[in-house]
Amino acid sequence: QDWRSRGRAAILQYVFLKWTFCLFIGILAGAVGFFNNLAVENIAGRKFVTVSKLMLANKHWTAFWVFAGSNLALLTFATAITAFVSTAAGGSGIPEVKAYLNGVDAPDIFSLRTLVVKIVGTIAAVSSSLHVGKADPMVHIGACIGAMVGQGGSRKYRMTCRWLRYFKNDRDRRDLVTCGAAAGVAAALRAPVGGVLFALESLSSWWRSALIWRAFFTTAVVAVTLRALTDICGRGNCWLYGKGGLITYDVTADTVAYRLADLPPVILLGVIGGVLGSLYNVLMVKVLHVCSLVNERGRAHRLLLAAAVSICISCCLFGLPWLAPCRPCSNKDCSTIDHPGGFENFQCPPEHYNDLASLFFNTNDDTIRKLYGRGTNDDFQKSSIMVTFGASYVLGILSYGVVAAPFGLFVPIMLTGASYGRLVGMAMGSDANLDHGLFAVLGSASFLGGTMRMTVSVCVIMLELTNDLLLLPLVMLVLLISKTVADAFNPNIYDLILRLKGLPYIEDHAEPYMRQLTVSDVVAGPLRTFNGVEKVGNVVHILKTTGHHAFPVIDEPPFSSSPVLYGLILRAHLLSLLKKKRFLLTRSVAGSDAAGQFGADELGKRGSGKHDRVEDVEVSAEEMEMFVDLHPFTNSSPYTVVETMSLAKALILFREMGLRHLLIVPKSSSRAPVVGILTRHDFMAEHIFGLHPFLRKSRWKR
């Protein structure tokens, strides 16, 4: 059922609602993004100010205890709510959103509980000086808002509204989730165009032209909301909010001049980014794999692991700056010392600053802003940047890989990239006429390209962050090189995490071995079909004995002269039918109004996680002998392929059309009208190799 077959009033209602939802999503995502920043700036800022004051007063040990203690408390809190309230909120969330948009409904990813844990957990984890960011969770938060707005609030506490019935289907929910994810990126990085491109390039598996335009509207709303809220706080009445927490515009210069001679270091940066990025991915997956084994042992183990990491990181961050010498702040404004976002005095005498501490004792956003800063070539020593790079690289993997709490990878990757970008700039010495801040920007781009393998969206995001379009060719070049280099080693990090989680994600291309198979080669198990008018007992029996989500419906004599494929019926609809108990005494066709007795709610798509189970349906022995007419509830236009169709082509059909079930029809007329049914799992490599072990060898042959 599509909205185009409805009346004009319903269409207007639908279109109006769709845009209203986008507006809501935009406003909510913008508000949440702002709130996250406000909270992190204040919590982390308060912590850093306190530590700085204690250090100034030479109470070094007290400072350490305050620092480590608050970090430990915040991280334990974040891990605890994740473990006890909603484990689905852990991690980045981007792989889950990507899988959802591919058609995989992971349990509980879009519930109100997950949303709240994600917001609170992100704030706590990011404030705890863990080397993590708040950008990725914003994508999940945005998607979550999108899914919930479409459902009219959370599934438990939703206001039931007739208008919303049109949105109870896969397509509209997916659209709203896509818009929400784009809004999340826009809110996290203040990059409206980048948000749309991010959703387009790396999240969604299906895309329509109309969706670009809706996503664009949503991110525009986010941009306006953010601007309005930041304006309110710009007057200094948001405590430590300061410069906005968001990585702001105007970081670098407004004119960049570069010559052909500047290309070699830029190309070098790209290659370094590719190599380091793919290595980062490998290490991250290794660590994640090991820790997931530990984490499965129970919540106590998770908390202990998180506590250990937190203490370790606190020691690192507090210990390493002692190695850095004090530098006089003659050439800079010493009044910024010990303000949030400024330079740190640490153990140094007055009028001096410790450059390493200045990088460590700030939020990631402030650190990145420092590294991107223009005309700051002399602010940092090579050794300090080197330590920053090492710490950032190792702690980034350690933080994300070990701790199971909500946080993201984007910002730490930017920071790591910025640090080695500066290193390359310093190594060039006076040969390069580019600013070190510019090297940092290019380093970020190269590391993002090497780990996440996004090109257009990262490029646009970098441009929107730095507000300097003249950077474009350099950023493009760096991204292209780093992605090419890294792609030679392994896939992008989100895909690796997806695979580690075992979600049945369908790739957008077919593997070579799939060309050697036809669809009939991979269909396993007996096929269960229903007659057009089926005995209730049969329905209950088949539902109880199989886990399939859809069944072909075949009309047999006396309803037709020979077996005829009527369509496909969903398990959920069968269960609704059984619950309603509109059974027939004889094997006959029900009236045409049968479907009208069901409200849209009953046949519509439920929120994730809310499924009826066949065990909950009670059918008496008498009713078991009655019949039920399945025709009105059957989708009579299922997609089909002939049995000799190559598996690769079927995969492309399956993915492009966003299917859940694909019927296989025979080539010859002499057989049953349906010979099998393909689902997502039939396309998974493990399933295929299970059936055809010899392919496993040929897979690696070339």
Added chain:
Amino acid sequence: QDWRSRGRAAILQYVFLKWTFCLFIGILAGAVGFFNNLAVENIAGRKFVTVSKLMLANKHWTAFWVFAGSNLALLTFATAITAFVSTAAGGSGIPEVKAYLNGVDAPDIFSLRTLVVKIVGTIAAVSSSLHVGKADPMVHIGACIGAMVGQGGSRKYRMTCRWLRYFKNDRDRRDLVTCGAAAGVAAALRAPVGGVLFALESLSSWWRSALIWRAFFTTAVVAVTLRALTDICGRGNCWLYGKGGLITYDVTADTVAYRLADLPPVILLGVIGGVLGSLYNVLMVKVLHVCSLVNERGRAHRLLLAAAVSICISCCLFGLPWLAPCRPCSNKDCSTIDHPGGFENFQCPPEHYNDLASLFFNTNDDTIRKLYGRGTNDDFQKSSIMVTFGASYVLGILSYGVVAAPFGLFVPIMLTGASYGRLVGMAMGSDANLDHGLFAVLGSASFLGGTMRMTVSVCVIMLELTNDLLLLPLVMLVLLISKTVADAFNPNIYDLILRLKGLPYIEDHAEPYMRQLTVSDVVAGPLRTFNGVEKVGNVVHILKTTGHHAFPVIDEPPFSSSPVLYGLILRAHLLSLLKKKRFLLTRSVAGSDAAGQFGADELGKRGSGKHDRVEDVEVSAEEMEMFVDLHPFTNSSPYTVVETMSLAKALILFREMGLRHLLIVPKSSSRAPVVGILTRHDFMAEHIFGLHPFLRKSRWKR
């Protein structure tokens, strides 16, 4: 056949070639874009300089004759080469590229002849002071380069190369054309990201994530090429090249401050843009329709029409500035007077300038730059801008609608929008704190949104042109409003032109009436099928009597126990088979090496326009009685739908998968294994209404 089934060496070769092609496309598109600009700047610049000098010397009539004469000569030349050499080069070219990417092969659109005419014709037409732009033809030129690079040069003069055999298929050609089109936009507007988005949003019907990344690489190459060439010319050794002809960066200020109070005029601009834009579309289509009737009468008519338009425009441009009063150039640098791109003295005394003439006697790019200029609130009078707007609106429609030569719509639309944007800014008076140049930018955006209905790509292009990301929220708002308003009236201008040309373009959504039909309702005419091993005489007869491009192949006894669908064979392959004359004496299956006897060239996709015809194949009477085995040449994995599939769902399948033929299989087992074949034409509204006239009414019911 897909590259994934080839050996490792072939894959490497393929990937390497693919990227090399993108590199070539980028360099070529960049070079052509630069050359176009150079030529236009020099030809038009020379003309304007001569006219200015004559005006300064008070030789007003001589000036007019020079102006009108050169315009007439240039436009007649452009029209003549279009009419006599390649009519496919006429017009914008964007609709044709869009149709090609949708699957419609219009004849001759990607030949070398068309490319040359397009380049030369655009230069002449744009230099002739016709109110047209050079952006749209660049899209066609880019696409043309893409198609020809993939074929290894033009089809007539191509170097035959074994490596290229992998690119002789629809998919790779389409990818290269898409990259080429993106490169064209990037070269025309110097907007690399905008180019990718333009191709994505408004050109392509299919899109893969990998393609974004390739298109992005191509546009990056374009950006670098353009920059390098412009640097060479920046030293003043390209005659009148001046500021580059491309609408350059840094047009407006680097800081834009706006408050909530500025929103009403911005919203007003959006509404005006929507209304004027949809009206523009209506008028344009009317004019195009009328003139196409005249143009069909012959080449002489076309030339006469073009000459009439040219004289009329010359009179307008030369006559109207006499109405404008002279203004003292006290507050500006009078040294720019009478240099190309500067202010014009026209009939005024020294130290004065005529603002209307300054807008008219410059290339469109310079005029737009003037209108966008910051701090120029007092440079122009309200009346002059009003005349500019009127002339631009009317002459734009007149120029594009009447003359059949290669040129585009993008730049004139920008100019028209900029003029009414300034008008709105002036009408606001001192109430608005925004600069009039900014109003002009927003006006352009609104008019582009109102006519072309692109959102993200226009937004990014405007940002790349003005290099000011702070404009983003305002541009977004204006675009959203103008598109929404205009969409209420009619579709975008390229779709209207497509429809006028009668190209069978498949929309990305199904019309309501399609849900009431099943696929078997629209299949017309008898179905022609072949046996797996068919008599040569039958093949020739069917090929001669039908125009179908594909035929189902059905195995019948004795090759199978009952009729079995084997696959689909293409007309082109049948013709190759007949030419090769590998016939069998008896009805038996040929050896498995039969396909191996054909080179990739023979079975590969030909360049557009190069088709064998059945009349060219000579088969003797003896051979007519022989048999041919079709199995090796049949695609055994055709896409199929069951006969009760809703037409709307079949349409989506057809479009999403980029199909040319869709087989219809029966639901019941008792019938022939194929009941029909759907092609693009079966989805066209005219065809459906011809079969089901009653739907025509219901179409307008809601």
